[in-house]
Amino acid sequence: xxxxxxxxxxxxxxxxxxxxxxxxxxxxxxxxxxxxxxxxxxxxxxxxxxxxxxxxxxxxxxxxxxxxxxxxxxxxxxxxxxxxxxxxxxxxxxxxxxxxxxxxxxxxxxxxxxxxxxxxxxxxxxxxxxxxxxxxxxxxxxxxxxxxxxxxxxx
Amino acid sequence: xxxxxxxxxxxxxxxxxxxxxxxxxxxxxxxxxxxxxxxxxxxxxxxxxxxxxxxxxxxxxxxxxxxxxxxxxxxxxxxxxxxxxxxxxxxxxxxxxxxx
Numbered sequence: 096x097x098x099x100x101x102x103x104x105x106x107x108x109x110x111x112x113x114x115x116x117x118x119x120x121x122x123x124x125x126x127x128x129x130x131x132x133x134x135x136x137x138x139x140x141x142x143x144x145x146x147x148x149x150x151x152x153x154x155x156x157x158x159x160x161x162x163x164x165x166x167x168x169x170x171x172x173x174x175x176x177x178x179x180x181x182x183x184x185x186x187x188x189x190x191x192x193x194x195x196x197x198x199x200x201x202x203x204x205x206x207x208x209x210x211x212x213x214x215x216x217x218x219x220x221x222x223x224x225x226x227x228x229x230x231x232x233x234x235x236x237x238x239x240x241x242x243x244x245x246x247x248x249x250x
Numbered sequence: 251x252x253x254x255x256x257x258x259x260x261x262x263x264x265x266x267x268x269x270x271x272x273x274x275x276x277x278x279x280x281x282x283x284x285x286x287x288x289x290x291x292x293x294x295x296x297x298x299x300x301x302x303x304x305x306x307x308x309x310x311x312x313x314x315x316x317x318x319x320x321x322x323x324x325x326x327x328x329x330x331x332x333x334x335x336x337x338x339x340x341x342x343x344x345x346x347x348x349x350x
Contacts, residue, residue, distance in 0.1 A: 096292075167289035169302050247280075247295050 096239065097158050098172075098246050101200035105158055108246045115240040118158065122237065125151035126229045130222050152232065173239060181234035188227045195220040261300020267324045270298040271332065272316050287311040 098110040100118070108113050128145040132144025152174050163172060196207055205213045272281060280298075284291040286309060297312075298304040304312070304324075313320040330338070 098292075130331050168305050168308060169293045169296060190338060244296070244299070244301050246292055 096160065096243065098248050100128040100158050102154075106246060109240075110246045112241075112243065112245050115243070116155075119237050119240050122151045122155050122233065126226075126233070130225045133225060134218050134222055138236075141154075148229070148233065149245070155233055155236050159240050162235045173243070174235070177235045181230075181238055185227065185231060185234065188223065188230060191229060192220060192223045195223050201236075242248070263300050263303030264326070265300065265303045266328055267297060267300070268329055268332075269294070269312065270325050272318075273298075276316075283312070283315065286315050309350065 098108065100107040100109055101248075105120075107114070111120060112211075119159065129148035132140045132147075136143065144159040162178065165171075195216075199220055205216055208216070269283075273280070274280075280291045280294040284294045288311070289308065293302065297304055309320050309324055313323050316323060
């Protein structure tokens with residue numbers, strides 16, 4: 096894990112845990128915008144949010160790595176642990192995806208609600224699927240950044 | 251940043267160690283120690299703060315680096331301060347000699 100992120104020539108110190116947590120919140124805000132961009136149906140907003148999503152992925156990879164790099168025994172141990180925790184949480188997202196996909200077919204709830212709500216319910220499985228993809232790619236690194244104690248700045 | 255000394259508090263690992271004391275005593279940087287035992291310098295910091303418990307292999311590598319038995323560096327019980335150990339031992343020796 097890097098303790099510094101160089102963005103537009105400016106060094107951002109990510110050694111303190113509070114800084115890293117703020118960084119994780121920013122990254123997931125970016126992913127939320129991406130999902131909203133998809134759901135909005137607007138081509139320009141969709142394109143902008145897609146670019147934002149790629150920037151977030153690159154920023155996360157620059158700080159936390161891809162999760163598949165070699166490391167010393169502590170790093171490998173931590174990495175294995177966060178992958179275990181992340182994949183356990185993702186299994187709940189899969190169940191949620193199965194549940195929301197039910198709204199795509201004929202069901203009593205969609206028939207009883209107004210047209211805009213019905214449209215939203217039909218989009219819901221895609222939103223969950225996008226969130227699942229985003230979390231699959233980023234959750235282990237995000238957990239690592241969130242939970243690692245304060246670190247020393249690189250010498 | 252938390253206290254770097256782990257000879258009085260076990261941290262998350264539940265293990266006490268004297269790495270910081272030994273390193274300071276010998277004027278060795280974290281980077282030097284890390285390079286020698288083949289880990290990241292951050293790992294030495296985590297060890298010193300007690301946030302990580304080393305593997306047996308790493309513990310023996312560190313002990314070999316300092317030329318000390320592993321139990322002199324790592325313990326499940328809090329370490330006595332070195333001054334107390336050294337001068338306390340001298341005091342008890344002199345008291346034994348006086349009593350003779």
